[in-house]
Amino acid sequence: MIKDAKYFKEKLLAEKATLEEDLIDVARENPDQPGDWEAIPNEHDTAAFEENTAGDAVDGYETNNAVVNTLEPRLRDINAALERIEKGTYGACEICGEEIDKDRLEANPAATTCKDHMK
Numbered sequence: 001m002i003k004d005a006k007y008f009k010e011k012l013l014a015e016k017a018t019l020e021e022d023l024i025d026v027a028r029e030n031p032d033q034p035g036d037w038e039a040i041p042n043e044h045d046t047a048a049f050e051e052n053t054a055g056d057a058v059d060g061y062e063t064n065n066a067v068v069n070t071l072e073p074r075l076r077d078i079n080a081a082l083e084r085i086e087k088g089t090y091g092a093c094e095i096c097g098e099e100i101d102k103d104r105l106e107a108n109p110a111a112t113t114c115k116d117h118m119k
Helices: 005-026 051-087 102-107
Strands: 027-029 037-039
Touching: 005 027, 005 051, 027 051, 037 051
Parallel strands: none
Antiparallel strands: 027 037
């Protein structure tokens, strides 16, 4: 395990909090599947319904869904990295087992591979 695991844990927790804040703005967590986020439509005033309002609601939902599809995988990666810290395997390349360079972890604290095995 990497020596600076506590430092990276703090970085990961901070990024996790930011991601969750961003997700709450555009989605809700599926109560039947924790960790699965579902996009929600933008709020609109149904009393002032106009022809364009329905289209705007669909566009808003599609935009929110795109945001969820970007943020949710990153949140999964962050959670997986936090689990590796708890297991004591954080910072080891999942392919060769060598320690991941600190500069790589600094750029991406959720990295699972060393520079030689980047996807």
